[in-house]
Every structure is written in structure tokens, then in C-alpha cells.
Amino acid sequence: MQLFNSARNYGAIPQALHWLTVVLVAVAWALGVFGDVLPKGAPRESGLFVHATAGIVILALLVVRLVWRLADPSPPSEVTEFATWMGKWQDPAARVAHYVLYALLFAVPVVGIVLQFARGDALLLFGISEIASPWTKDRVFAHNVKEVHELLAHALVVLAALHAAAALIHHWIFRDRTLMRMLPHSDN
Ligand code: HEM
Numbered sequence: 001m002q003l004f005n006s007a008r009n010y011g012a013i014p015q016a017l018h019w020l021t022v023v024l025v026a027v028a029w030a031l032g033v034f035g036d037v038l039p040k041g042a043p044r045e046s047g048l049f050v051h052a053t054a055g056i057v058i059l060a061l062l063v064v065r066l067v068w069r070l071a072d073p074s075p076p077s078e079v080t081e082f083a084t085w086m087g088k089w090q091d092p093a094a095r096v097a098h099y100v101l102y103a104l105l106f107a108v109p110v111v112g113i114v115l116q117f118a119r120g121d122a123l124l125l126f127g128i129s130e131i132a133s134p135w136t137k138d139r140v141f142a143h144n145v146k147e148v149h150e151l152l153a154h155a156l157v158v159l160a161a162l163h164a165a166a167a168l169i170h171h172w173i174f175r176d177r178t179l180m181r182m183l184p185h186s187d188n
């Protein structure tokens, strides 16, 4: 198993960071959108705790990922039929999408934390420690922050879906290695 990126593949560590983030974003988004289906009281509070914890872990993984990326650059994009079809747009389009995904992976949890504080609530850190809100509860501010948090969260999921669709188009239509190199396999 190759831990680091090579010229042809993402290494096992960047792959693990990518797919763990995907799972956590799915969990956080589903709990954000459907959390109020849970009965009020302890179940709903637990849902919000898991939601916020997933968000905090996403932030931590993002930091690891960006540091890793500086030390171990991503493989260059594949020169493929898709690249020919997209002309000079493919590389910049993928790059911009990746940068915006990184920006949203930062902004969504940070605004979520601001929302928690705007409600005057403490931020629980894995249930072992907590950071008290620096502010008193402010309903209007909290409402506005919730709107921003929701909008950014939906933008993250929509962009990730387009990004996933692009990966599947590479795989199924243009039959290149773009998706395979983000998946565990033996060819290094
Ligand atoms: C990438 C990570 C996250 C995603 C995708 C996400 C997504 C969402 C979504 C879609 C909602 C529903 C908004 C609505 O229906 O109005 C929501 C609500 C909320 N989120 Fe997040 N969120 C994330 C991280 C966080 C973090 C780190 C916190 C910090 C505590 C947080 C705190 C909240 C709170 C307090 C609510 C309101 C819940 C309620 O009113 O029942 N979120 N989030």
C-alpha cells in the first residue's frame, strides 16, 4: 500500500482523508436537514451533538489535508479524452471546484460553531470538554446565522454532487483513471 501520492495515484492517506470527509459531510448534512424528525429532548440533542462533532472532525481533517497537500502535492490531472473534449477548461474548472470545496469545508462548520455560540450555547468537544459561548443568546443574529449556515451547507452538497458527477463521467463515459486513482487498488 502506497501512503503518499505518486504521479499516477492518490496515496492511501489522502484517499482516507477524502472518503472520511465524504462520509462525515453526508452524516452532518442528513442530521442538519432531518434532525428535527428526532423526538424533542435527549434524542434531538444527541443528533445535534453528533452533527456538531462530525463538523468539528471535518475541520480537523481539513487542516491535516491542507498540510499534507503542501508536503505531498496531488497527482497532475489525467491527460484524457475528457481533457481534449473540455479543451483548456478542464484543469482550471477542476482546480476551482476543489478550492471552493475546501473553502466550504472550512466555512460551513465555522458558521455552525458561530450559530451555536449565537444561541448562547456551549460547544461540546467530543463530550469530554466544552467551550462556553462568548456571547449571550441573540435570537435575531442566531436566525440570520442559521440561514447562512444552511445556505453554505446546501452549496457544499450541490457542488460535491457536481464534482462526484464529473468523477463518474470520467469513469463511465471517458473511461479514464480519474476516479480509480482516488480509490484503493493495486496499480501504483
Ligand atoms: C460540514 C459540516 C456541517 C454541515 C454539512 C451542516 C449542515 C447543516 C444543515 C443542513 C442544517 C439545517 C439548517 C436548517 O434546517 O435551517 C444545520 C443546522 C445546524 N447546524 Fe450544522 N452543519 C455542519 C456543521 C456544524 C457544526 C460544526 C456546528 C457546531 C455546533 C453546527 C451547528 C448547527 C446548528 C446549531 C444547527 C441548527 C439545528 C436546529 O435548529 O435544530 N453545524 N447544519
Ligand code: HEM
Residues within 6 Å of the ligand: 018, 021, 022, 025, 026, 069, 074, 075, 077, 094, 098, 099, 101, 102, 105, 160, 163, 164, 165, 167, 168, 178, 179, 180, 182
Ligand atoms: C462531500 C463530498 C466531497 C467533497 C467535499 C470532495 C472534495 C474533494 C476535493 C477537495 C478534492 C481535491 C483533492 C486534491 O486536493 O487534490 C477531491 C478529489 C477527488 N474527488 Fe472528491 N469530494 C467529495 C465527494 C466525492 C465523490 C462522491 C466522488 C466520487 C464519486 C469523488 C471523487 C473524487 C475524485 C476522483 C478526486 C480526484 C480528482 C482529480 O484527480 O482531479 N469525490 N474531492
